[in-house]
Amino acid sequence: MLVVQFCTSQRSKKSPLLRCLTGYKDSNGKLSDCPPDKVFSKCVSRCPKTCQNPYVKSDNKECLRNCRSGCVCTNGTLIDEGQNRQCVPQDECHGISNELLLRTLSVTRQLFDLDLKIKNQYAARLFVNSSNTSQQFGGFGRGYQSIGENVTNSRRDRHEGFDLYRELDWHHPLRLQFNEKHLTNKNLPDYREMAIGWNPWPKEFPLFKETISEYTTAMLQVGARVMRAIALSLNLPLNYFESTFNDSFWVIRCIRYPAVSQDEVQSTEYGHGCGEHSDYGWLTFVNQDLDSHNCLHVRTNDTSKATYVSADPIVVEEQIALTCNIGDIIAFITKNKYRSTRHCVVNPVKPARSRISTPFFFEPNLDVKLRINETSPECYYGEYLISKVRNNFNYYIDETK
16 A cells, blocks of 8 residues: 555545555456566456455455455556556565654754754745745755644644755746746736745754755655545546646645643643644645654544544554545545545643654645636646745735735
């Protein structure tokens, strides 16, 4: 399985979270194993009574979810959903090593341990200084946020953050489109600040950029594989969504939730570590400290009397699992077959240590046109993203005035 812990608000049989998939049919309709050089002609659903995949079986070895169409080999290997559709070892799980996941958390903790004066040098702002060609400058939401600067449901969140967005290189068509000589073109969409911004990588800590770059490359592959799996589960072609995410404008939030005392838990100065919300984009992959227990809470129903489950870290067959939250856009475009995940984060209570999390937001291309709900007009994803960033934070200062 690509995602062992796959959080949605409703675990319906029509939208399974875990799938038992075996076998494929060749051009003659024969069900057989998958040789590495075999190109699949047709994928089929086939669920044995006893699930052979160790990642999708319960204690009694019965399949946890009904089977869906997919390309999985009878010899116990999963398919790489790339151009050649070749088999890859099943033990890859989501394909990211434990070492990289833990190293990403470690460098994030070291980042937040830097002196506050250093962190404030990389504070996020609302504007982009277009005359500054240095990639050290962030602009528009990129960079450090102190405790309370992130706001959810009109309450200040109790966490520190360091936000990173996809950087478009100097020759990217969208960056060229928004250069200085086109600023007066009223026909251009309103997401210039996102397209031309750079991440403010801390020069005092080069290992942070090096590790996050490696983490990003790995996460992009996971996001693409899950989107292809979603397409298959909806009985759509494997590459149905490909053109909408092949230039993904990803986002990473590096977050530290400080441990609090029992008295601070009752304080009204702040809300939760992060108040209840659903993510507004596509898919969110959560990498969190393994000792982070009873912190991430997922809402399980839409009634007035909410119930929650704690989405604690999971290790399966010695592989650290990723938690995947469904975002609002995926819920809309799949007509709620995949429902967006309402969740919140509660600060750890002392003597527990602070909680580190590095959620990766796998998002569509910046210039993809989409609708957010039934009543909204069509817009560019970049316009939607920029409106959300403006509304979610209270720390921005427009220094261009």
